[in-house]
Amino acid sequence: MIGKIFQLVITLLFLASSIYAQEAKKVIIIGASSGIGEALTHVFSKNNYKVGFTARRTEKLEQIQKELPNKSIIKTMDVSKTDEARKKLEELIQELGGLDIIILNAGRGEATKDLNWEKQEQAIAVNISGFTALATLAMKYFIEHKQGHLVGISSITALRGLPNAPTYSGSKAYVSNFLQGLRSHAAEKNLPIYVTDIKPGFVDTPMVAGQKNKFWEATPQEAAQQIFDAVQAKDSHAYVTKRWRLVAWLLKIIPDWLFDWVLAYQKS
Ligand SMILES: NC(=O)c1ccc[n+]([C@@H]2O[C@H](COP(=O)([O-])OP(=O)(O)OC[C@H]3O[C@@H](n4cnc5c(N)ncnc54)[C@H](OP(=O)(O)O)[C@@H]3O)[C@@H](O)[C@H]2O)c1
Numbered sequence: 216m217i218g219k220i221f222q223l224v225i226t227l228l229f230l231a232s233s234i235y236a237q238e239a240k241k242v243i244i245i246g247a248s249s250g251i252g253e254a255l256t257h258v259f260s261k262n263n264y265k266v267g268f269t270a271r272r273t274e275k276l277e278q279i280q281k282e283l284p285n286k287s288i289i290k291t292m293d294v295s296k297t298d299e300a301r302k303k304l305e306e307l308i309q310e311l312g313g314l315d316i317i318i319l320n321a322g323r324g325e326a327t328k329d330l331n332w333e334k335q336e337q338a339i340a341v342n343i344s345g346f347t348a349l350a351t352l353a354m355k356y357f358i359e360h361k362q363g364h365l366v367g368i369s370s371i372t373a374l375r376g377l378p379n380a381p382t383y384s385g386s387k388a389y390v391s392n393f394l395q396g397l398r399s400h401a402a403e404k405n406l407p408i409y410v411t412d413i414k415p416g417f418v419d420t421p422m423v424a425g426q427k428n429k430f431w432e433a434t435p436q437e438a439a440q441q442i443f444d445a446v447q448a449k450d451s452h453a454y455v456t457k458r459w460r461l462v463a464w465l466l467k468i469i470p471d472w473l474f475d476w477v478l479a480y481q482k483s
């Protein structure tokens with residue numbers, strides 16, 4: 216009798232551990248040493264994901280890793296060095312033991328109203344070249360494995376060019392259109408690969424610190440939770456926070472002259 220109970224307990228423990236092992240999905244967050252990316256590492260780890268995360272500042276990554284409740288892997292990576300970054304992403308996928316979700320969050324958002332080429336070049340290198348280099352690798356991986364979820368962090372500014380940040384808003388329009396293309400690519404192949412385009416409004420992070428005229432500013436934690444929810448729901452598009460859908464609607468319909476007038480009025 217005792218032997219049978221012992222056998223039953225062992226079987227139950229084995230079943231429980233194999234269910235747990237199956238459920239530990241793997242997510243990679245690119246650009247996670249501060250702001251939204253950092254908050255995302257916490258939300259995913261808290262929800263029992265095995266998290267891999269990257270950025271240039273190794274010491275920040277190490278500090279965040281210590282705070283996470285579950286196993287994680289960090290990798291120092293500069294996405295603007297595309298060949299090296301792609302190699303490091305491949306390594307990270309291997310070290311993680313596979314990949315279910317990738318969140319391409321790294322971004323630069325300096326104002327370039329002086330049309331300073333160096334700043335614009337850096338934004339393009341991160342927001343466009345780095346983004347494309349890693350998104351393409353991840354998508355090919357998902358196609359090969361016949362499943363996956365690619366998430367890109369675009370911006371509400373993707374919907375309208377901004378006078379003080381034309382390169383940033385232009386780069387985010389690229390991100391959103393590129394994601395649309397990848398979504399159609401997956402649909403053509405009839406594979407369960409999801410592509411989510413996240414368009415945040417203002418989020419209180421180092422990127423927008425000191426910026427004037429901000430409104431409806433979310434905390435990084437609120438933004439990360441809403442992004443997590445959109446990923447769980449496999450949404451194609453999400454505004455963060457949700458009320459920015461209203462601004463998006465306005466940005467899509469107002470004529471150029473009214474848009475320019477509002478910005479000029481806000482400045483005066
Ligand atoms: N905050 C907002 O209001 C807002 C609104 C709309 C969209 N977004 C988008 O949200 C994303 C996250 O931004 P955030 O607001 O959280 O700003 P943030 O705190 O400045 O975070 C930016 C992240 O990108 C990483 N990064 C920058 N350049 C990189 C490079 N060359 N290689 C690798 N990683 C790099 C940074 O890490 P290292 O510096 O350590 O490399 C950092 O982890 C960005 O794509 C941004 O455009 C933000």
